[in-house]
Amino acid sequence: MSERRLDGVVTETMPSALYRVRLEQGSMVTAHIADRMDRNFVRILVGDRVRLELSPSDAGRGRIVQKI
Numbered sequence: 001m002s003e004r005r006l007d008g009v010v011t012e013t014m015p016s017a018l019y020r021v022r023l024e025q026g027s028m029v030t031a032h033i034a035d036r037m038d039r040n041f042v043r044i045l046v047g048d049r050v051r052l053e054l055s056p057s058d059a060g061r062g063r064i065v066q067k068i
Helices: 035-039
Strands: 004-014 018-023 028-033 049-054 061-067
Touching: 004 028, 018 049, 018 061, 028 035, 028 049, 035 061
Parallel strands: 028 061
Antiparallel strands: 004 018, 004 049, 018 028, 049 061
């Protein structure tokens, strides 16, 4: 299973370390931080540009893998 990588902008911080991200195409996705970013104490704020990996089974969920 391959995951799609897309860019977007964080629009909202939600409880339980979840983020609402608006993709470049205009759709909204709920995402969490990848473990490798969390271990390095990368802080994500509203307005940050991020790169996401979308799940092939659920296009509404994703994982933030990089802060751009």
